[in-house]
Amino acid sequence: MTVRKWNCPECGANHDRDHNAATNIKAAGLAVLALGENVSGMASVSMSCSR
Structure with a gap:
């Protein structure tokens, strides 16, 4: 996709795809x-120490 940034015609907000993706990855x-939550598309994550 070549559109990296765009302005919403309804509210006028500026949107940046890369910033939005980074925000979603950080939240996940x-x-x-x-919480040890499983993120859609990922296998279970073990939180045990390997030492």
Whole structure:
């Protein structure tokens, strides 16, 4: 997709695809770390120490 940034014609907000993707990835990672939540499309994450 070549459109990286766009303005909403309804509300005028500026949108950046890369920033939005980074925000979603960060939120998913924090959920896994904090809650051990499984993120759609990912296998279970083990939180045990390997030492």
